[in-house]
Amino acid sequence: MNKVFIETYGCQMNVYDSELVLSILKKEGYELCGSIESADLILVNTCSIRENAEQRVWGRLDHFLQEKRKRQDLIVGVLGCMAERVKEKLLEHPVVNIVAGPDTYRTLPKMINDIRENAKQMNIQLSRHETYADITPVRTDKNGVSAFISIMRGCNNMCTYCIVPYVRGSERSRDPHSIVREAKELFEAGYREVNLLGQNVDSYLWVDPENPTNTTNFAQLIELVALISPKLRVRFSTSHPKDMGNGVLYSMAMYPNICSHIHLPVQSGSDRMLEKMNRKYDRAKYMERIHKIREIIPDAAITTDIIAGYCSETIEDHKATLSLMEEVKYDYAFMFQYSMRPNTYAARHFTDDVPLEEKTRRLNEIIELQNRHSLESNQKDVGKVFEVLVEGTSKKNKEELFGRTPGNKVCVFPACGHKAGDYVHVKVTGCTSATLLSEIVEQ
Numbered sequence: 001m002n003k004v005f006i007e008t009y010g011c012q013m014n015v016y017d018s019e020l021v022l023s024i025l026k027k028e029g030y031e032l033c034g035s036i037e038s039a040d041l042i043l044v045n046t047c048s049i050r051e052n053a054e055q056r057v058w059g060r061l062d063h064f065l066q067e068k069r070k071r072q073d074l075i076v077g078v079l080g081c082m083a084e085r086v087k088e089k090l091l092e093h094p095v096v097n098i099v100a101g102p103d104t105y106r107t108l109p110k111m112i113n114d115i116r117e118n119a120k121q122m123n124i125q126l127s128r129h130e131t132y133a134d135i136t137p138v139r140t141d142k143n144g145v146s147a148f149i150s151i152m153r154g155c156n157n158m159c160t161y162c163i164v165p166y167v168r169g170s171e172r173s174r175d176p177h178s179i180v181r182e183a184k185e186l187f188e189a190g191y192r193e194v195n196l197l198g199q200n201v202d203s204y205l206w207v208d209p210e211n212p213t214n215t216t217n218f219a220q221l222i223e224l225v226a227l228i229s230p231k232l233r234v235r236f237s238t239s240h241p242k243d244m245g246n247g248v249l250y251s252m253a254m255y256p257n258i259c260s261h262i263h264l265p266v267q268s269g270s271d272r273m274l275e276k277m278n279r280k281y282d283r284a285k286y287m288e289r290i291h292k293i294r295e296i297i298p299d300a301a302i303t304t305d306i307i308a309g310y311c312s313e314t315i316e317d318h319k320a321t322l323s324l325m326e327e328v329k330y331d332y333a334f335m336f337q338y339s340m341r342p343n344t345y346a347a348r349h350f351t352d353d354v355p356l357e358e359k360t361r362r363l364n365e366i367i368e369l370q371n372r373h374s375l376e377s378n379q380k381d382v383g384k385v386f387e388v389l390v391e392g393t394s395k396k397n398k399e400e401l402f403g404r405t406p407g408n409k410v411c412v413f414p415a416c417g418h419k420a421g422d423y424v425h426v427k428v429t430g431c432t433s434a435t436l437l438s439e440i441v442e443q
């Protein structure tokens with residue numbers, strides 16, 4: 001059997017895509033291996049969202065070159081967003097044989113075969129239809145409890161800072177029957193949580209090609225998945241404030257196994273910045289969505305993404321972000337300082353004019369505030385009881401397990417004979433800003 005080593009960078013969608021690629025290659029006689037030294041084929045599934053993600057990949061390619069010097073027949077391929085963005089320049093690297101964009105993975109076996117004829121292969125064609133709906137990914141996660149399912153690909157939103165629409169193409173929704181089938185198979189294999197993935201899940205819309213009046217939207221899709229079993233937890237990301245309707249919130253409120261957590265990226269609290277980012281909502285509309293979430297699902301955890309120092313951001317814009325954070329009090333946030341990506345709308349039309357030290361200062365202020373809010377949010381949970389799905393053994397203490405609350409907060413607690421995949425009820429006894437300390441209680 002040929003051996004493939006896959007290294008994955010970036011988001012959960014890339015993790016899922018690497019599992020798809022493995023499934024395609026398994027049919028061609030490849031099996032996964034754990035080191036580059038034992039691999040016949042090395043694939044790097046890449047991310048272009050920030051410059052340092054790409055720099056790491058260039059560094060890894062240089063590292064693979066040392067291995068290739070020992071074994072000339074070693075094949076190296078670059079997959080994913082960077083393949084789509086950097087294109088031929090990647091092929092110029094002496095170690096690279098294959099450059100394959102995210103919609104071309106079905107052609108990988110042919111590209112590998114064709115290397116005998118021509119040492120370099122590239123396919124970066126984007127598709128309007130490819131969803132890989134018929135391919136069951138080979139799961140490579142370690143815990144066997146929680147898995148990702150891609151429900152759509154691409155994005156039509158064109159946020160001005162974002163590279164995704166250029167490297168992953170336009171939005172396509174996947175056939176809901178294939179999504180439900182995949183979730184059922186995971187449940188039957190022992191998985192107890194599925195995380196439905198899309199760049200903008202709220203715009204998921206399946207139109208049956210045989211009967212265009214037969215459609216499925218995202219609120220209906222999460223119900224279909226939730227109905228597989230009350231013992232299967234359903235999570236999803238990412239929601240978009242301009243598209244998140246009340247239907248999704250009512251579905252979440254109706255099914256206890258749809259986790260009460262919404263990741264609702266705001267990016268900035270300033271209307272001027274939101275317009276410049278082309279987010280298509282303003283602060284008032286965003287806050288209206290937050291109030292609606294709290295009205296329909298009072299215990300929902302709300303998390304977000306925030307960018308510090310976007311093009312032309314003033315101190316007033318930055319203060320607006322801080323004040324919005326104070327207003328919402330997010331449970332958690334992913335916070336970044338802006339890094340301009342080539343080929344985006346911002347790169348073509350705006351100036352990246354906030355000095356680096358000032359971006360870092362603003363980001364630190366945002367992080368400091370969020371850490372305070374995360375701690376306050378966790379402190380409010382002390383004394384409460386949550387149902388937790390056990391994911392595995394705590395890294396710090398082998399006698400303890402860890403799992404997540406429906407709101408996606410990590411809990412650690414003494415094992416008491418339980419194992420990964422069990423549901424337990426825990427009472428929170430203490431916390432840090434990142435973790436709930438707890439103990440199992442009888443329910």
Ligand code: SF4
Pocket residue numbers: 155156157158159162163164165199200240
């Ligand atoms: S919604 Fe905006 S930020 Fe998200 S992937 Fe699409 S373009 Fe990028």
